[in-house]
Amino acid sequence: MPTRDDEFDPDDNFAHATGHDFDEGDAEHEGDLEVLAWQWLLRINPGDEEAATQQFQAYRELLGDDDDAEAVRDALERVTDWRASFRIDETERTTLIDAIETLAERFRVDIDWGVEDPTDAVALAGASTGALIEAAYDQLRVAGYTLWTWDTGDDTVAGVLAPRDDDEAMRVLGNALGLDLRPGAG
Template sequence: MNLPDHEFDPDDNFADGFDPDRATDDDEATTEALVWQLLLLINPGDEETALQQFSAYRDALAEGDADDSEPVWLLKDAIDWVSGFHVDAGDAGSFIDAVAELAARWNLRIDWGVDDAGDDDFLDSTDVPALMANAYDRLREHGYTLWTWNTGGEVHAGWIALQRDDEAMQAVAAALGIELRPGSDAF
């Protein structure tokens, strides 16, 4: 497997001959480079995991119809519960579990504001957008950003990246055609 030759430099904002505005769906090399950059952003300091997920992305791309596959949907399965989450809108418990698993990668624990975040009364009294806003706030305290992308349905999905990479995340997501927001403003 060959990785894209270009690595993202947050200081040059893609000025080194890599223009995300020129990316098209037909430009597989550019799309793969952008996917690689996204994986590096959501796996800070863990290139091995990013490489495994990139391989899974390329396998999914090879198995499917590339013309009908948006990169974010191919990535969804490759990153789920390791670097990303994808949960039903009404499943607050799964959201808590998924984000707790993601935060644990950096030895972080989310304070959900209750002693037992798995308590049925607590889960019945909250929803995923409220939990996402709380997780966003708690992660920002430690230099991370919880992101959510528009699934267009009754599902919430997203990932966590370093706060210092917020601009890079927005640029890469836009170039990949991913409608992305901070977790404080859930879709």
């Protein structure tokens, strides 16, 4: 089992840590939160193991010795914000569009928001956050990706993009990390 002092080897994907696929409740086992964090980062940075590795190192430094589930979620959110995730006030529609477009650009996916100028707050006044997320979700699915969101407990909306082929793994990882993931829900 790797420890924080062990040299991190991104090629092993922590496969030796548990020797099995993750099921609900796995996060309760010692060290599994680190494994889950790494698997999460791999999936939200598809094809970019270097970015996942950088975020994982930043996550380890930020987390320190605090390994409770809430601290893990907070650390993951901080190290991935606007790189592989977003958390935006739900009333800030232009910022939400900018965040999703920034993440979608990594996969060369352009989103049609259904308004002439998606940077114009006045033009977006009639569009709900949920409708914008749904529009992005639908177009990302066609391109092979899923937009995931979760309840933040406040007036923000948070989310990530991951390959559509990883939908089941994202559900399991989200659950194990304590995130109530929903595909494309605003």
